[in-house]
Every structure is written in C-alpha cells, then in structure tokens.
Amino acid sequence: MVVIVVAALFAVVSGMNDGGSLLATGLKLPNVRPAVGLLILVVLVAVVPLATNQVALTFVTRLATFSGPGxxxxxxxxxxxxxxxVTVLNARGRPTSLTLAVVGGVTGAGIGWGLPVSYGWxxxxxxxxxxxxxxxxxxAWAANRMLLLVTDGPGLSRWHWGxxxxxxxxxxxxxAQKMLAVFMIALGFTGxxxxxxxxxxxxxxxxxxYGLPRAGRTLSREIIVSRPLHGVAAELGSGLAVIASALVGMPVSMTQAIAGGLVGAGVSQGGGRVxxxxxxxxxxxxxxxxxxxALSAAVIARLVQGASP
Structure with a gap:
C-alpha cells in the first residue's frame, strides 16, 4: 500500500515539476490557453504510452533489477x-530534472539494497x-533563425501549435514514462x-x-528576456531532442531540454538576451x-535492508 501511495505522490510532483515547464514556453502567445494546453498534455500522457513504453521499461528493467526480493x-x-x-529545489523556485533525480535514486537504492545495477546503462x-x-x-537556435525567415506574427501562432x-x-x-515505471513496480505489471x-x-x-505559476515563471522569464519567437523555437528544439531520445528508449529530462532550448533561442539573437x-x-x-x-537513496536503502529480518 505504501508503494502505491508513493507512486501516486510521485505523479503529482512530476506534474508540479514538469507541467509548468512544458506550458511556460508559450505563455506569451494567447492561442494555446493554459487550460487547453494542460488538457492536451494530460490526454497525451494517457494515450501515447499505449503505442510505446520503451522508456518506462528502461527505468524498470535496464538500470537495475527490481523484480527480486526487496x-x-x-x-x-x-x-x-x-x-x-526535487521538492526542496522546487521550493526555492529552481525546477530541476526529476528524471535525473529518479536515475540517481534508482542507482543509489539498487546499490544500497544489493540489487543488480547496470552501470553501463x-x-x-x-x-x-x-x-x-x-x-x-x-x-532551438536553428529553429529561431528559420522562423525569422519564414514566418510573421500570425504565422507564428501556427508554428506555436505545431x-x-x-x-x-x-x-x-x-x-512522462518515469511515472508509469513507478506504477509498474508498485502494481507488478508490464505494458x-x-x-x-x-x-x-x-x-x-x-x-x-499547482506547479505552473512557479516553474512557468522561472523558465519563461528568468532564463532569457523571452519573446514569443523564443518560446516557439524552444518548443521545437526541445521536442525534437526529447522525441529522438524516446525512439531509442533513452529517458531524458524535458525540463533540461526546454531550458537548453530557451538558451539556444536567446543566443541566436545575441547572448545578451540570456x-x-x-x-x-x-x-x-x-x-x-x-x-x-543517489547518496541519500543508497544510505537509506542500506539501513532499511540491514534492519529487515
């Protein structure tokens, strides 16, 4: 029961950390309203894993083996x-990579509990x-340069949707499949x-x-002096980077990719914008x-495993 509650809490915190970041890049363009954007995102999070869940399997079976005792x-x-x-960093208004935190936690807990860990993966x-x-x-740098050449104000809205x-x-x-992976372990299923x-x-x-205002403010206002063009370029750049990683089953952080995209878009028109x-x-x-x-998970797993009968 505890592991199911933790899995549910993890999904909520993922939304706090990632959802605001995904919506932040387009906040200065009115054609995708936050409510509509969030609804689209929620539907895709539910539907896309039906077609592919390779990234979830990487978390469950390739980083460490969680099918054995403990x-x-x-x-x-x-x-x-x-x-x-992640919660501590979020409280300071610094959205970080929850994917990176899970990779560290999985590796540390696996080592601490004595489970097989694939250091290569x-x-x-x-x-x-x-x-x-x-x-x-x-x-995003290339997308920003391209958009400057091929689109105007009204056309930018169509690119924003894409x-x-x-x-x-x-x-x-x-x-998003890190959330599915945790439920796979909690409920004992595959697929x-x-x-x-x-x-x-x-x-x-x-x-x-809950998390949109804080994460959105950090990414859309603090990293660069953002204009609508930068947000669209960051969407295109981060989307391409993350979907390419998904094709080979490699989990990457959308928050990191978006931040990189915003920097790239800003630099394309002068580093002073960043x-x-x-x-x-x-x-x-x-x-x-x-x-x-990783360190906290390794220490706690070793202590809990040592205290287990």
Whole structure:
C-alpha cells in the first residue's frame, strides 16, 4: 500500500515539476490557453504510452533489477529520495530534472539494497541526458533563425501549435514514462493498461495545475528576456531532442531540454538576451540533483535492508 501511495505522490510532483515547464514556453502567445494546453498534455500522457513504453521499461528493467526480493522497497526508497531532492529545489523556485533525480535514486537504492545495477546503462542514460540540453539548444537556435525567415506574427501562432504538440508528444513518449515505471513496480505489471495511464495522467494534471505559476515563471522569464519567437523555437528544439531520445528508449529530462532550448533561442539573437546567472543557478540545481538523490537513496536503502529480518 505504501508503494502505491508513493507512486501516486510521485505523479503529482512530476506534474508540479514538469507541467509548468512544458506550458511556460508559450505563455506569451494567447492561442494555446493554459487550460487547453494542460488538457492536451494530460490526454497525451494517457494515450501515447499505449503505442510505446520503451522508456518506462528502461527505468524498470535496464538500470537495475527490481523484480527480486526487496525490489519494491528499494524502488520506494528511490522515489522518496528523488521527491525529497526535487521538492526542496522546487521550493526555492529552481525546477530541476526529476528524471535525473529518479536515475540517481534508482542507482543509489539498487546499490544500497544489493540489487543488480547496470552501470553501463546508467552511464549511457546520463550521457544522453547530458547531451540533450545542448541538442535542444542547437535545434532551438536553428529553429529561431528559420522562423525569422519564414514566418510573421500570425504565422507564428501556427508554428506555436505545431511546436507545442510536438513537445507534448515527446514528453508523453519519454519523460512522462518515469511515472508509469513507478506504477509498474508498485502494481507488478508490464505494458501500459489504459486504466493505469489515465490515472497517472490525472494525477500529473493535478500537480501541473499547482506547479505552473512557479516553474512557468522561472523558465519563461528568468532564463532569457523571452519573446514569443523564443518560446516557439524552444518548443521545437526541445521536442525534437526529447522525441529522438524516446525512439531509442533513452529517458531524458524535458525540463533540461526546454531550458537548453530557451538558451539556444536567446543566443541566436545575441547572448545578451540570456540571463546567465539564472541559467547557472538551474545548472547547479541539476548538478546537485543526481548525487544528492543517489547518496541519500543508497544510505537509506542500506539501513532499511540491514534492519529487515
């Protein structure tokens, strides 16, 4: 029962951390209202895993083995530690990578409990996660330059719809599946039953409603002096980076990709548009996330496993 409650809480916090970030880039364009955007995002989070759930399987079976004795306990510890780290950073208005926190928590809990951990897969996931913000930034830089040439004000609204939908599909196919993975462990199933994905999507949506103001403010106002063009370019860049990772089953953080996309879009029109001090603060939060979640999960898992009869 505890692991199910933790899985539900994890979905809500994912919405708080990720939902605001996904909606933030387009807040200065009125054609995708936050309520409509959130509804689209929730529906896609429920439906897209029915077509592909490879990223969820990476969390469940490729990073560490949670099917043996103590697997559910270790996963519960991993999620709790990830939530604790992200919640502290969110409270300071610094949206970080919940995906990075889960990877750290899963690795640390696996080591602490003595479960088989695939260091090769962990290293590969971390490498792809490190590259994704740069790919998102480069793609957003190119998208910003392209949009300046091919579109005007009214046309930008159509590009915004396309970029937003791409971003939402990418999130549902990749980053959102960390929530499905936790429920896979909690309930002991494989695949993506529509009842579970719908429940995950609703919990995610509730968290996103709560977290939109803070995460949205950080990404849409603090990183760059944002204009609508930058938001659309960031949507396109981050969406391409994350969906490409999903095609090979590699979990990456949409929050990181969006931040990279905003920086890339800003740099395309001069580095002075980027508020580098805010970008550095977010990067520092990322750098703290993995070691903090891994170390805390390893210590707590070792203590709990040692105290178990």
């Amino acid at each position: 697997g559910r306990s270790a996963m519960t510890i991993a999620v709790i530690c990830a939530l604790a780290v 962990v290293s590969l996931v971390l490498a792809i996660g490190l590259i994704a913000p740069f790919v998102g930034g480069l793609a 970029g937003f939908l791409l971003q939402c599909v990418a999130y549902a196919a990749n980053d 993506a039953p529509i009842g579970v994905t719908s429940m995950v999507a609703v919990l995610f949506g509730l968290g996103a409603l 508020r580098w001090y805010a970008a550095v603060k977010i990067v520092v939060a990322w750098l703290l996330t993995l070691p903090a979640s």
